[in-house]
Amino acid sequence: MSRINKNVILALLTLTSSAFLLFQLYYYKHYLSAKRAVKKFIMLTSSQNVPVFLIDPLILELIDKSFEQVKNVSHGSTSECKFFCVPRDFTAFALQYHxxxxxxxxFRIAENMGFQCLKIESKDPRLDGIDSLSGTEIPLHYICKLASHAIHLVVFYERSGNYLWHGHLRLKGHTDKKFVPFRKLQFGRYPGAFDRYLFPKFTLCWTEFVxxxxxxxxxxxxxxxxxxxxTWKIPVKTWDWKRSPPNVRPNGVWPISEWDEVIQLY
Incomplete structure (x- = not known):
């Protein structure tokens, strides 16, 4: 009986160790994949002077919760990659197309770096009513995959009323539905519109971040x-991103003619 119990315990320990090892390998694979993809993407955009900005909700939430770590990153280890290396399928960035x-x-350089890129286009709603241009398609989303991680680049356009807009991500019939797990994308399920924030003219400098x-x-x-x-140094306990920033300007109401585009039910 004692011998049987020892064998059972040994088998359970072996099974547990194997499961833990597989979990570590899975985590490490996604850790390296995310870090490598994001690092290459930022190197690419920086070298080509493409002004992208981070809009990934998961990473922004982590940065917000760990703001003190970000401020002190130069005093500690920057190789830990606390934010961009969190296991996930996508990292979302955005740019203004103009x-x-x-x-x-x-894109040629991206492909040479190992990325596989997919461009998703659709009709430009700004040209509705202009017979000669109403069928013109514009790029709305780019998805660039490197190994098991993908960069989702959301394209923003300026719309009348001084706001920024991005379109719905609609896959066409010939699109490879298995290219990435599209259902996990944070942006593109619906069109989106955002107030424009007014900033003074500024230049760009290099810094090191993670x-x-x-x-x-x-x-x-x-x-x-x-x-x-x-008074930005004084903590604010109640913050409304739509009203609190001093550089936000009200845009009024949506024109009725645009309701079909900006309000959609699925």
Whole structure:
């Protein structure tokens, strides 16, 4: 009986150890994949002067909760990669399309770096009513995959009323539905519109952030004050992103003619 119990215990320990090892391998695979994909993407956009900005909800939430770690990153180890290496399938960035000067060249370099990229286009709603242009398609989303991690690049456009808009991600019939797990995307299920934030003119400088070189505003204080006001050092316990920033301007109401595009039910 004692011998049987020992064998059972040994088998359970072996099974538990194997399961834990598989979990570690899975985690480490996604850890390296996410870090490598994001690092290469930022290197690519920086070298081509493509002004992207991070909009990934998961990472932004982690940064918000660990703001003290971000401020002190230069005093500690930057190789831990506390934010961008969290296991996930996607990292979401965005750009304003009119600032992208060399789209085709950017994609050639991306493919040479090992990315597989998918462009998703649809009709430009700004041209509705213009017979000669109403069928014109514009890029709305780009998905660039490297190994098991993908970068989701959401394209923003300026719309009448001084706001920024991104379109719905609709897959066409010929699109490979298994290219990435599309249902896990944080953006694209619905169109989105956002108030424009007014900033003073600023230049860009290099800095190191989680073991990567990125562009940040050189006029740091002016940029922060534009977003949070002169009293930005004083903690604010109630913050409404739609009303609290001093550089937000009201846009009024949606034109009825655009309701079919901006209000959709699924």
């Amino acid at each position: 600032l992208w000067k060399n789209e085709e060249g950017w 073991d990567m070189k990125v562009h940040v505003p050189c006029e740091t204080i002016e940029y922060i004050e534009a977003n949070y006001g002169k």
